Amino acid sequence: MAQKPSIPKGTRDFGQLEMARRNYIFDTIRSVFKLYGFQQIETPAMENIGTLMGKYGEEGDKLLFRIQNSGEKASLAPEKGLRYDLTVPFARYVVQHREELSFPFKRFQIQPVWRADRPQKGRYREFYQCDVDVIGSDSLIGELELIQIVEEVYRRLGIRVSLHINNRKILAGIAEVIGAPDKMMDITVAIDKLDKIGLEAVNSELRERGLSDDAVNALQPILKGQGDKVQSVREQLAELRTYLASSEIGLKGVEEMEEIFNLTDAVGLTAERSDSGAVRQRSGLTIELDLCLARGLNYYTGAIFEVKALDAQIGSITGGGRYDNLTGIFGLPNVSGVGISFGADRIYDVLTELNLFPEALQSSTEMLFVTFGQSELLYALTWAKALRKAGIAVEVYPEPAKMKKQMGYADARRIPYVAIVGGDEMAQSKVMLKNMATGEQQLIALDEMVKCLNK
RNA sequence: GUGGUCUUAGCUCAGUUGGCAGAGCAUCGGAUUGUGGUUCCGAGUGUCGUGGGUUCGAGCCCCACAUUCCACCCCA
Structure with missing residues (x-):
């Protein structure tokens, strides 16, 4: 009996037209990466399971695809898994090859990753990431270059985007100032939803997550400031400096952000709140200090980024941040890196929706x-x-x-x-x-x- | 992991209270044995997602599974 052919849930075939278009995206991204001196590497589709486990939080462990060796009893724990992102394999790579590398090491990597997620639109179980990271330098020039790359890639692709930027140190500072330093994760998860569910719902979620009424009240200036988008970034940072006066780590975060904005100013990428249309026309990129931006991954320690398309609703199409000690778990402490990842599949969907693919590709x-x-x-x-x-x-x-x-x-x-x-x-x-x-x-x-x- | 939704020709989709399986586009053949994209004529194709069940009879009703999409959760 002939069986009806099919492919696993959340995976896709790519036809001739799709591949021409996907290669257009990959080629654009790759050429910008090279323009900034990044070098390409690849790592295996599968990693030892220990390399992956515990790197992405509880939720991440559940979403790992595990590989069952042939002949292995189903009851045995699998010893390999498909990679979940490109950052952790990169950290492993850096530690393993440290003697061959000169730092700062600037690499990029364009490969598929796998997550046992429940698929929906713009969300697949196999999808491509295009990662750029610079590792082995604390310099905020790293952050700057990533922002410039974001601007360049999306300008070439013709997609108008806003870059949301925040800083884990500021989030930690906020948690300290309101007297709940151990609740930073709970706070960020909750306030990340402000746009979506509104102030009241966020406040009640904060209480459910174990914050005292005093702490919730102390947080209100941050949430309200985020609601009415009238301030300039500089005003925002000045207020934060006052608010975080008692938190050393929080002030450090503010300083980092000021430095990053000084740098973007210096190269002509002026930062403004997204409602001021002026910047958009000049650079095509709006940079917004978004205190509600949380980002799921646990390993970020400084700046965190997220890029959204202005003319399509598809969620984040690029994200990343600074991680101070990712290689520490593999035995190489005190190596700081910063990186971002372009989501090629979502960029594809945005270009399709907005009809921005060049005609001549086919x-x-x-x-x-x-x-x-x-x-x-x-x-x-x-x-x-x-x-x-x-x-x-x-x-x-x-x-x-x-x-x-x-x-x-x-x-x-x-x-x-x-x-x-x-x-x-x-x-x-x-x-x-x-x-x-x-x-x-x-x-x-x-x-x-x-x-x-x-x- | 929780709740819901979709699946009918190669593609996009109709299909009434359960009673012979439909359209457009695409494909193929012809009008035209050396000239395409536009015209005209003709033709074909279906295990109705898969497996069970109810019924004289199921594309339609019931159950299970798969898949798509959506809301949580989380995320590119």
Whole structure:
């Protein structure tokens, strides 16, 4: 009995058009990464399970795909798993290869990752991430370059975005100031939902998560300030400095943010609140200090980033941050890094929704040979060889089928030129070159054709 | 992991109270044995997601599973 073919939940096939479009995204991102001196690496799809476990919090462990060795009893704990992101394998890589690397090490990595999540739109079990990280330097130039990369990538792709930026040290400071230093995670998870569920719901969630009424009250200035977006970033930071006066770590966070904004100012990426349209027109990027931005991953310690498309509702399309000690768990302490990850699959969905893919992506073949018989076919093959040697992508229709059929193929593939080969043309050592867009055709010799198609 | 939703031709989808399985597009053939994208004529295709159940009879009702999408949770 023939079984109906299918693929696992949350995975996808990519057809010819999709791959042309996906490669457009990957190529754009890759070329920007290279422009900033990042170098590409790859790591295996699977890691030892111990490398992955405990790196992504409780929730993350549940979402890990585990690999059952063949012949292994189902009751045994699996010893390998599919990678969940590219950052942890990168940390492993850095520790393992530290003697071969010179720091700061700037690498990028474009590979699929797997999560046993429940799929929905823009959310898959297998998806690609495009990571850039610089590791082995505390300098906030790292943060700056990542912001510049974000601006450049999305400008090239034509997507208007806002970059939300926050700092884990500020969040820790806030937790300290309101007298709940051990509740930072609970606070961030709750206030992350402010936009979505509103002030009241956030406050009640904070109480459910064990915050005292005093603590919730003390938090209100932060939440209210986030609600009415009228301040400039500088005003926001000045207020935070006062609010966090008693928290050393909080003030450190404010200082970092000020430095980052000084740097973005210096390179012409002015930071403003998103409601001021002025910045957008100049750089295409709005940078917003968003105190509600939490980001799930536990390992961030400084700046955290998230990028959202302004004209599409699909959630975050890029995210990342600074991690001071990611390599510590693999035995290499005190190495600081900062990185971000572009979500290629979501960028694809945004470009589709906004109709921003370039038209010309689909056709790669420049010319098709159309023939009337076996000897014409062989004649076309010798021409094809010569044209390919000259760097021109050509195809020969593999059988002397009906004109209509062969021309229809050229049409469906959007091949711009067709060369018709019949007895008359062969007798003159020429072919009939037809421009499919205009319908014009001319009898032409090989060397002329090379010039014509190479122009 | 919790609750809900979708699945019918290659694609997008109709399908009435349970009574012979439908359209458009695409494909293929012809009008045109050397000229495509536009025209005209003709043709084909279905284990109705999978497996059970109820019924004289199920695309339609019931159960299980898979899948899609959605809300939680979390996240690219």
